[in-house]
Amino acid sequence: MAGSPAHSVDLAALLAATALPFFSFLAIIVATRGRPKVSAGLSIGAAAVCLGCSIGLLAFHSGLSAPIEFSTSLIASSGLNIPFGFLVDKLNLLMIVVVSTICFLVQVYSLGYMAKDPGFSRYYAFMSLFTWAMMSLALSASLLQLYFFWELVGLSSYLLIGFWYEKWSATQAGKKAFVMTRAGDAAFFIGILLLFIHTGDLNIAHLDSRSALAGVPPSFITLSAILIFGGIVGKSAQFPLLTWLPDAMEGPTPVSALLHSATMVAAGVYLFARLYPFFSLSPTAMSVFLAIGTISMLLASTMAMVSRDIKKVWAYSTISQLGFMIMALGAGGYFAGVFHLTTHAGFKALLFLCSGVFIHRFETNDVFELGRLGARRMLIPMISMVLGAAALSGLPPLSGYFSKEAVMGSLAGLPDHVWLAAGLCGVFLTAYYSFRLIFILLFPRERVSGEPEGAHGAAHKAEYGAMALPLIILSTVTVFLGFFETPLRHFIGVAGEVGQAPTWPHTAALALAVAGAAVAWIEFGRKGAAQIGFVERIEPLHRLFAERWYIDHFYGLLVNRVVDRGIARLCELNDRKVIDGSIDGLCEATVESGRVVATLQTVMVQYRLLAIFAVLVLLALYYYY
Amino acid sequence: MIAPFSEVLVVAGILFALGAFCAVVRRNLIMIVLGIEIMLNAASIVFVGASLHLSNLDGQSFVLFILAVAATEVSVGLAIIVYAFRRTGSFDPGNFNLLG
Incomplete structure (x- = not known):
């Protein structure tokens, strides 16, 4: 550990960013459970400090060349050394900024959404726990430490999904999320142990520099890579463990926003990016990952096409976007995957938070019902939602456009064009289901019956204000983040990035996105449209999609x-x-x-x-x- | 001595047999204790007779101890019997039966 002043400042910032949420969790649980305002203040304060430290670290290390490591030995024995500490490189600098931003905004938003909830303090305690687990996960120095926080992320998402524990379906959903991710985690842990037995070194930096893997047979690397990928499949809800994520919608909406954008599911993709050099040692494993990403992406898109529940549509879209990220990483597009992860965190949080405003206001999840009750009269959330959906579909000039183009670029670099075709198909489906939802909300068939917003007095206005502010910030991020692609690419600066890909996939992706939106317009938007999708006209297909391909069955x-x-x-x-x-x-x-x-x-x-x-x-x- | 020692022994033997018979046959705890007392006294008679026969007073002094011990033994025994009677409401040893 180096002792220069700059390093000690770094260390202090890292410690503050990881320890404060934990202390706020403890303080809320132990002391301030009876005082919701103090609890919320503690938790939001901790998240704000996290955010400040993260941005400071990112700004200070924008020209970082080699990873910085602060670590002590957790277990040291003959020939066995497990470090415990912080590993800071470009990837997790970016990641902690994303995580702390989303955590902070979601907590501010929850001031409005969770107001008057009897479990307000408990909610903020779990939020802090979640923030702590995710920040520490992102900064972990060894695989074992990462696994530890990985499980904590799983635990806190279990607690938050089942937050309304009086509701039977919520507790069931929490349990399902916990058990299904645990199935993947078991594989992950076996993978870690295998790796440990054969190399005796779990230091992430060593694994990534491949120095620890000298002399390990390739088949063994493939095996442990696939086992570790099992954990990613569980966490990021990929095929075949994808059904917990839609059910996780039982939790409060801000939790879904957090879960889907920056923490729980992003942890899986983050791990993939974290161990990318290790994974890329095994081409077999990489093609398995590519296939799994593709299957999940397509399955989830089809499920989203028929869902009537606004949150479930976004949940399925999360699965399919995660599929995109894994495809991009599996195809060798390291930057594309990470960039899509970043932009997706922004616009998916935005989409969920907008839906949360509607659900909070109208107390229903049904898209048609929301449209009928007058969701379109709530200007800020509606405009933000259109922006978010457009970003999700990959329309310029929003952030999603740039990242999706990057993903398509990396897929186009593969010799086999099947993957690119599947990706383009996914782009079309994404645009279709996003705009299906938007058009249903915007152009309800029956007359709008609800009164306009703001008719609920001062308390309601204050709640609405707390919810609207994060929406505006996230919309801004969604609009402008895309233009930072080049600086980010330079910052992440990956060697071995796919070279200059042909431009036709980009054009095709854009055309298909527009086509998807157009089909949605014809079926749901234009005057006199029946608002019945083409899938719903084919009964067996509709049933297949609505029943989630019978995976749950x-x-x-x-x-x-x-x-x-x-x-x-x-x-x-x-x-x-x-x-x-x-x-x-x-x-x-x-x-x-x-x-x-x-x-x-x-x-x-x-x-x-x-x-x-x-x-x-x-x-x-x-x-x- | 008027009676020969052998006759004393015979009387004591008869008394002992009566006491044993009483202790074994009667189904009343008090009578059983009484039988035991009779056997004890039969032994005392032998002691007294032997002491006369051998002109040695050790035997007679021994009998005094036996009397004292018999008295305490009877008091303890009767207390146990009273307690047992309170517990079971009967003097029949056949009723003192927690195991069977």
Whole structure:
């Protein structure tokens, strides 16, 4: 650890950024649970300091050449050294700025959204926990430390998804999110252990510089890469573990915004980017990742096409955008994946927060209902939402356009054009479902019946103000972030980036996005449109998409057959017959033997007396003669 | 001594047998204790007789101790019997039966 003053300033900033949210979590849980205002202040203050430190670090290290590492040994034994500390490089400088920005804005927004909720303080405590876990995850120096915070992220998202624990579906959704991500995490942990056994080094910097991997057979690297990718699949809700994410919509909307943009699901893609040099050692693993990203992207897009629930549409779109990121990374477009992660964090948070305003105001999730009740009269959220949806579809000049072009560029660099075709198909679907939702909201078929906004008195206005401010900030980010592509590219500065790709994929992507929006216009927007999508006209296809390709049914069947009737039954049998049986047998044997011995006790004390006399007499006779 | 020692032994033997019979056969705790006392006294008679027969006073002094011990033993025994009677409401040893 270097001791120069600049380094100690860095260390102080890093410590402040990671420790403060944790302390605010503790303080809220221990002391200020009864005082919601103080709790919110603590939590938002901590997030603001995080944000300040992150931006400061990013500004100070904008010309960072080599990663900085601050670490101490967590476990040191012969030939075994697990560091614990901070690893700062360009990727996580960017990441912590994204995370702390979104966390801060979402917490400010929650002041309005969660006002009057009985669990207000608890909510802010969990928010702080989440911020802490995610910031520390982003800055982790070793894979084991990362895994630790990875699980904490999972825990805090479980707590927040099931935040309204009186609601049965919310607790179920929380459990589902926890268990499904855990399935992936198990693979991740096995991967870490394998890597550890074979290399004895879990330092991320060493893994990425590949110095730790000298002499490790490639098949082994493929195996551990795929296992670690299992964790990413769970966390980022990729195929086949994608069904927890739509259900996670049961939580409060700001939580969804946080979960979907910068923390929970982004953690998966972040890990991919974090270990990118390691993953890219194995071409087989990379093509597996590419395939999984593509499948998830397409599946989720089709699901989004038929959903009527505003939050679920955005949830599916998150899965498909994460699919895009993983495709980009899998295709070798490191910058494209990271850039899409950054822009997506902005516009997806924006979309969720806008939906939150509508849901808070009209208390329904149904898109058609929201349109009918007059969502379009709420100007700020409606305009922001259109901006967000346009960014999601990849229309210029919004941020999503630039990042999606970068993704297409990296896909176009692949020799096989199947991936590019799938990506373009995804672009079309994305534009279609985003604008389907926007048009349903904007042009309701029935007459708008709700009263205009602002008719609810001063308290409502204050809530609305707290919610509108983050929307405006995020809209601004969404509009302007795209123009920072070149500086960001220079900042991330990746060697081995795909070279000058042909321009036709960019044009095709833009054309398809416009085409998607146009189809949505024809079916949902124009006057006299029936507002029935082309998918809904084909009944089996509609059912297939609405039932999420029957993935949940499949899991239900699997759990029912294999777990409930197979493993659980065997365990139950073992419990009842072997364990209970042996203990019961032992007890019964004791009781039985006691009963046998008890027959020797013949009630009458006199029989024993008689026996004594008889024996004495016989003994006397024996000795006498 | 008027009676020969052998007759004393016979009387003591008869008394002992009566006491043993009483202790074994009667189904009343008090009678059982009584039987035990009789056996004790039969032993005392033998002591007294032997002391006369051998012209040695050790036997007689021993009997005094036996009397004292018998008295305490009876008091303790009766207390136990009273307690048992309170517990079960009967003097029948056949009722003192928690195991069977």
